[in-house]
Amino acid sequence: MTTFLQLHLLTAYPPSNPNRDDQGRPKQATVGGAPRLRLSSQSIKRALRVSEPFRQGLAGHMGQRTKLMAKVLLDRLLAGGMDAAQARTKAEEIAKVFGKIEPQDKKRPEAVQGTTLAFISPDERAFALDLADKALAGEALPTDKELARTVLRTADGAVDIAMFGRMLADNPDFNRDAAVQISHAITTHRAQAEDDYFTAVDDLQRREDTGGAHLGEHGFGSGVYYLYACVNCDLLVENLGGDKELAARGLRSLVRAIATATPSGKQNSHAHHPRAGYVRAEIGGAAPRDLTGAFFTPVRGDDLFDASARALERTAADIDRAYGPAADAVETMDVPKGQGTLAAIEDFAASALERQNA
Template sequence: MTTFVQFHVLTKYGPSNPNRDDQGRPKQANVGGAPRLRLSSQSVKRAIRESAFFALDLADHRGTRTKRLFEGLRETLVAEGADAGEAVKAAEQVATIFGKLEAPDKKTPEKKIGTTLAFISPDEWKLAEELARKVLAGEDLPKDKELRKLVLRKADGAIDIAMFGRMLADNADFNRDAAVQVSHAITTHTAMAEDDWYSAVDDLNKAEDSGAGHLGESGFGSGIYYQYVCVNADLLVENLNGDRDLAAKGIEALARALAVATPTGKQNSFAHRPRAYYIRAETGSQQPRDLTGAFFAPVKAQPWEETSVQELERAVETIDLAYGPAYAQHAVMNVPAGSGTLDDIAAFGARAAKAGT
């Protein structure tokens, strides 16, 4: 049976705009007929990948999402003493493994980027460099599918690719199913974006003009967000080529990042650096279920902090009463109640991957 690890997270944001829409305003959603503020799953996943827990603790196990493999290979070869023109040819031949390259500017043929934003594991990047060196040495490489098999991997040690998956349109055989599903976070209560009109003064024009040197507008909002994350621990281990220790380390980093990582939109303007005040972690082999339904009727009773926790726990009780427990074990960190710690939550999630239960 499949082992799942589920996280239910409540986080309080003060006035901020961490995740903007195409007009620069906080993203929103209509849930249960009421307007809410929203953080997209994409922005949350990037915040997790960029967190210190991934960037430092898992530094050697992170993939690189880029269109610039060609440039990276060319620069490596040139730095190793290769002729610039030959380096371009070798890098081009290998970089196409991850997708076609855009036509370069005639004035700068050495600058080519891919048409696909590829997610490349550390192992794949090293293998691509080795192949490029072989091309420089005059070795003949296999064509197409056989060449791809020399570089592309269906499982490796890239924790973020294993967690969040990847799609290679030209090489679907090497796509990776995501082991971690991340919801769009929504406020547990009614919330709408507000407008902040601001001005800036010209420091060298104080005497002549008492008005502002610049006028601008910025959207912001605040609220308590509910975030749901589901980890297929068995698939995570499979994506990591059977490395349970690395999978456990990855889930531990994920749990810690969920508590403190945040999208960084307008962070200099609002200094939003919240920490989750409630995390419920669950493990088991039952079909997962999110608890967004707990907030279809927006929380109204103050304090919203406690009421949100109560509604979340009430949803757990009522769903379990009807369907049976959706988990075998659980752990809770409730900051206002003074119970549980982030260390407890991280260790709890890691054990599921390590033991496979």
Template sequence: MTTFLQFHLLTSYGPSNPNRDDQGRPKQAMVGGAPRLRMSSQSLKRALRESAFFALDLQGNIGTRTKRLYALLVEHLREKGVPEGDIPKAAETAAAIFGKLETSKKDEGARLATTLAFISPQERKLAEELAEKVAAGEDLPKEKDLKKMVLRRADGAVDIAMFGRMLADDADFNRDAAVQVAHAITTHASQVEEDWYSAVDDLNKAEDTGAGHLGETGYGSGIYYQYVCIDCDLLIENLDGDRELAVRAVEALARALAQTTPRGKQNSFAHHPRAHLVLAEAGRQAPRDLSGAFFAPVKEQPLMASSVKALDETRAAIDQAYGRVWDSDCRMEVGVGGTLDEIVRFAGETVRAA
């Protein structure tokens, strides 16, 4: 049976705009008939991938999402001393395995993939080796077998194993995500506010009044509920059976979840929050989120204490109705008890025992 590791977090954000919509305002959602601030799953996953915890603890096991593999291969072949005339065909042959290429109109005629490809370090190395073989004039197999020389269904790319990938031109090498990340929403009603700001020209003469620039920016604040669910068995499978790497991956994820945020407008608002509550659950039952705790927006002050109470009451009520979906749990709540180290250890032990 599958082992699931679930995280529930409550984190307070002061005035900030960590995840913007198409108009530059904080993203929003209507939940339970009340307006909420929202952070998208995509923005949260990118923040996790770019966190120091992933960069330091999982160095060498992080993939690259890019359209620019062709340019990387060209650079690699030049470093290898391949004659300039042989480089374009060799780089294109290897890069095209990850998707069709087109000539960029904006980037001085550069060759770009038509879609973003999520490429593991192992696949990038194999693509470089293939490009070298093409440049050397070696005979190559047909296209279908050529892909098998480079593409992998499982390898050591932790972020691909966690968050999955889709290769538009070859579904055989898609990767199902082992980590599901929900959109984060405020536990209470919260709306976007507008900040009108001005900038002064330092060289203005005394008689020149007024601002050198006027602008506006949106922001909001609130307590966000975040839910994350990990299929521990699929994570290990996606990492080609490397259980210890999977353990390191979830330990880095646990630390990052509690301390990492999307970086939109960070220089303007300096938002660096840490989770107030982290609840981790492990079990073999079908997972469930606790967002229902906040469909009726929390109103009673203090909002954090009321949010924690609503979360706990909803969890207990679901357990009573359906039976407990977790076999063991671990909890950290600022000012109450528990530590992040305990959460991290719990996450690692869960995967190790899966």
């Protein structure tokens, strides 16, 4: 039976614009016929990956998303003294295991990069650089199929790749299924973007020169956001080659990051650094279920945060009564009520690995 760790979080954001749409305004969604503010799952996963809990807790076990691996290899070959044209050919030949290479740009002939972002583990980067060193030594590169098997891995120590998965269109045998699913975060109540018109004054203008030197505008919004995450603990361990200790570090880092990290759009303008005020963690073997339904009808009242927390708990109880328990164990942190700690949630999350096949 698969063990799932499910996380439900409520976080109050001040006026801010952490995740913008193509117009530069806060992203939005309509839920239950009501307008809501939204944070995309992509922006949240990015915030998790670059957060201090991930960078410090998982140092040496983080992948890189980049189009520029061919440039890294080219620089290595050029530094080793290889002819520029040959170096480019070799760099592209190795880097293509991560995806197709852009045609050479006549305006920027020195530029070399892939067509898509590739998620590359530390081991794969090291294997690719090792092939570059062997090319410098005069060794022939492996054939295409052997090249992929030489560089790519289906399991290694890159925790973020193990969690969030990857797709390599040209080498699908080395794709990774994501062990962690992250929802789009939505406000639990009605919320719409507002507009801020602002001016800037020229420091050197004369006193008699009135008016601003610059006029601009940007959107912002605020609200209580609900975020859901689901971890397939068995798949996480499998993706890490059976390393349960590293998987536990990953779960601890995930919990701390998801409660404290945020997309950083317009952060200098708004200084938004919110922390989750409510966290519900669940461990069990039943099919996962999110609790977004608690907010399909927007919450109302003078205390939107408390109303959101109580709606979430009621919905969890209602679903459990109708379908049976969704979890074998539950741990909560409710900051306004002075209940629980994030450290306890971390310990609880890590214990999910001890419950596997128990």
